[in-house]
Amino acid sequence: MSxxxxxxxxxxxxxxxxxxxxxxxxxxLEQVFGHLILILVAITLSAPFFYVITTSxxxxxxxxxxxxxxxxxxxxxxxxxxxxxxxxxxxxxxxTLFVASAVTTLKIFLDSMAGYALAKLEFRGKRVVFxxxxxxxxxxxxxxxxxxxxxxxxxxxxxxxxxxxxPPLANPLGVFLMRQFILGLPKDLENAARxxxxxxxxIYWRIILPLLKPGLVVLAVVIFTDQYMSFxxxxxxxTSNDMQVLTVGVASLRAKGxxxxxxxxxxxxxxxxxxxxxxxxxxxxxxxxxxxxxxxx
Amino acid sequence: MGSKVATASNPSASLGSETIVSARPRRVALSxxxxxxxxxxxxxxxxxxAWGFLGPMFLFFCVFLVIPTVGVVWWSMQSGxxxxxxxxxxxxxxxxxxxEVTAGAAIANTLTFALMSIPPALILALLIAMVLARVxxxxxxxxxLVYLPVLVPGVVAALIxxxxxxxxxxxxxTVLQVVGLPHQVWLSVGNALPVLAxxxxxxxxxxxxxxxxxxxxxxxxxxxxxxxxDGANALRRFRHLTLPLLRPMIMFAIIIATIWGLxxxxxxxxxTDGGPGTATTTVILQVWRYALSASGQVGLAAAISxxxxxxxxxxxxxQLRLLRGRGGT
Numbered sequence: 001m002s003x004x005x006x007x008x009x010x011x012x013x014x015x016x017x018x019x020x021x022x023x024x025x026x027x028x029l030e031q032v033f034g035h036l037i038l039i040l041v042a043i044t045l046s047a048p049f050f051y052v053i054t055t056s057x058x059x060x061x062x063x064x065x066x067x068x069x070x071x072x073x074x075x076x077x078x079x080x081x082x083x084x085x086x087x088x089x090x091x092x093x094x095x096t097l098f099v100a101s102a103v104t105t106l107k108i109f110l111d112s113m114a115g116y117a118l119a120k121l122e123f124r125g126k127r128v129v130f131x132x133x134x135x136x137x138x139x140x141x142x143x144x145x146x147x148x149x150x151x152x153x154x155x156x157x158x159x160x161x162x163x164x165x166x167p168p169l170a171n172p173l174g175v176f177l178m179r180q181f182i183l184g185l186p187k188d189l190e191n192a193a194r195x196x197x198x199x200x201x202x203i204y205w206r207i208i209l210p211l212l213k214p215g216l217v218v219l220a221v222v223i224f225t226d227q228y229m230s231f232x233x234x235x236x237x238x239t240s241n242d243m244q245v246l247t248v249g250v251a252s253l254r255a256k257g258x259x260x261x262x263x264x265x266x267x268x269x270x271x272x273x274x275x276x277x278x279x280x281x282x283x284x285x286x287x288x289x290x291x292x293x294x295x296x297x
Numbered sequence: 298m299g300s301k302v303a304t305a306s307n308p309s310a311s312l313g314s315e316t317i318v319s320a321r322p323r324r325v326a327l328s329x330x331x332x333x334x335x336x337x338x339x340x341x342x343x344x345x346x347a348w349g350f351l352g353p354m355f356l357f358f359c360v361f362l363v364i365p366t367v368g369v370v371w372w373s374m375q376s377g378x379x380x381x382x383x384x385x386x387x388x389x390x391x392x393x394x395x396x397e398v399t400a401g402a403a404i405a406n407t408l409t410f411a412l413m414s415i416p417p418a419l420i421l422a423l424l425i426a427m428v429l430a431r432v433x434x435x436x437x438x439x440x441x442l443v444y445l446p447v448l449v450p451g452v453v454a455a456l457i458x459x460x461x462x463x464x465x466x467x468x469x470x471t472v473l474q475v476v477g478l479p480h481q482v483w484l485s486v487g488n489a490l491p492v493l494a495x496x497x498x499x500x501x502x503x504x505x506x507x508x509x510x511x512x513x514x515x516x517x518x519x520x521x522x523x524x525x526x527d528g529a530n531a532l533r534r535f536r537h538l539t540l541p542l543l544r545p546m547i548m549f550a551i552i553i554a555t556i557w558g559l560x561x562x563x564x565x566x567x568x569t570d571g572g573p574g575t576a577t578t579t580v581i582l583q584v585w586r587y588a589l590s591a592s593g594q595v596g597l598a599a600a601i602s603x604x605x606x607x608x609x610x611x612x613x614x615x616q617l618r619l620l621r622g623r624g625g626t
Contacts, residue, residue: 051461145602146599236585247453254459
């Protein structure tokens with residue numbers, strides 16, 4: 001047994017050297033290949049954006065040109081003019097931004113407080129609350145349309161901003177996110193404060209919240225994006241034109257009948273502008289949104 | 298801290314006072330009643346504080362999630378409209394539901410859609426994530442571009458796909474024309490559901506790519522170096538290291554993606570309006586139609602919702618069991 005081991009040991013430096021040389025070439029090839037794949041993926045995924053942007057800059061006549069004009073020169077801005085001055089678009093956008101901001105602000109406080117209770121405080125019924133929230137975590141509004149509508153009607157909040165803002169507050173995902181973040185915070189400051197006789201609210205407000213800031217930003221991004229994209233509840237709960245949010249308004253363009261590709265594409269482009277700006281500004285937190293699900297367990 | 302007080306308040310035997318004496322000599326002076334009273338006041342205050350923190354969120358949670366969840370069951374046994382008033386009909390809705398052609402089609406379409414959209418999205422996402430994790434430069438740019446479609450609201454995504462699938466000037470047919478293939482009718486009876494699945498893959502692949510990317514770069518590097526030194530090639534490393542290590546993540550993704558996939562509503566509504574015929578009518582789309590229908594089929598809406606609700610709760614239960622299993626090991 002010792003003889004083969006010795007033989008192999010002698011071979012090792014040579015083998016390693018050749019493997020390393022081969023490895024370097026392989027590594028470089030792998031990089032090139034990887035970039036090729038990723039470029040292909042990126043182009044495929046972005047092509048629809050490019051296409052809708054160019055469509056929005058054409059008048060309806062040149063839409064049907066063959067060969068297709070990839071870049072409309074000069075760009076036609078009539079679609080955007082029509083969208084901004086002749087449709088409900090500005091109102092829809094304002095409604096969406098208002099509702100999404102309100103939900104986000106309220107939920108940051110509600111969820112971090114509830115998360116604090118679940119992470120740090122002992123109380124009767126804690127396990128029941130925790131289990132109930134976990135169990136209903138994935139229940140979507142779409143399934144609850146009928147009873148939710150009936151509850152909202154009884155509360156008299158249908159077709160109001162309250163009706164758009166309050167029901168999304170029920171989603172417990174943020175509570176678990178916050179609980180997880182709070183459990184991960186260092187305990188020294190909090191213990192010191194407790195020894196000094198600071199109240200629980202004082203600890204939450206002056207110690208936990210400041211430490212929680214990175215978590216709060218992630219939570220805010222998660223909630224704001226979800227609200228920005230939410231469709232079915234605003235569709236069902238609002239009836240007047242003034243209450244329409246962006247997604248409902250854009251859908252109404254389609255539902256109204258008649259085909260106006262120019263207007264539709266301009267609406268599609270303009271709808272993406274705010275969220276794209278947020279994405280540029282808060283890329284890291286947005287990507288953490290994908291992980292929001294994984295964090296809770 | 299609190300629990301110690303609780304045990305002290307519960308001196309069930311004379312042995313209890315003995316231990317307390319040795320542990321906290323200061324407290325011996327308190328009588329049993331005083332003990333109980335103090336601990337009780339403290340407990341009550343503690344409960345009150347905790348509910349003060351939890352209460353506001355819990356109130357909304359109960360009113361807009363717990364009550365409606367129970368409400369689905371109640372409404373599923375009603376007949377009539379939401380405004381006009383309804384009557385109790387027992388399990389009648391569940392008896393008529395299977396005879397409803399559109400309801401059956403909606404369930405079948407939703408399941409088919411999930412099967413067509415989720416496996417490609419997750420497999421592609423995993424592959425892209427693997428490549429993304431190995432590329433040394435420009436990763437941030439790719440991540441940005443891959444994630445962009447995730448941020449498009451479903452309604453807007455569907456609107457964009459109306460252009461893409463247009464027969465005369467749509468991008469898809471333009472590409473076919475450039476390659477020299479005949480035009481396709483993308484939103485026909487046979488094609489519409491696969492097109493919706495493709496739309497969903499386009500929208501979700503970035504989400505899961507980032508999810509898997511974070512998982513992949515979190516894997517222990519040494520294991521892979523050791524495997525490489527032992528002569529395991531990239532494919533075997535993927536098969537025997539990456540996949541088993543990512544198993545919990547993959548299971549998580551499958552379940553969550555299924556739960557989301559079953560809720561598909563906005564893209565079929567905008568892109569095809571559930572058509573042609575019932576080719577792309579999904580469960581939630583049908584719920585919405587029943588609920589809004591003039592003939593007052595709100596009970597049917599709730600009954601079909603209940604089916605979906607049960608499916609989602611079951612999937613959540615599986616999910617929680619898996620997570621608990623991982624936490625236990």
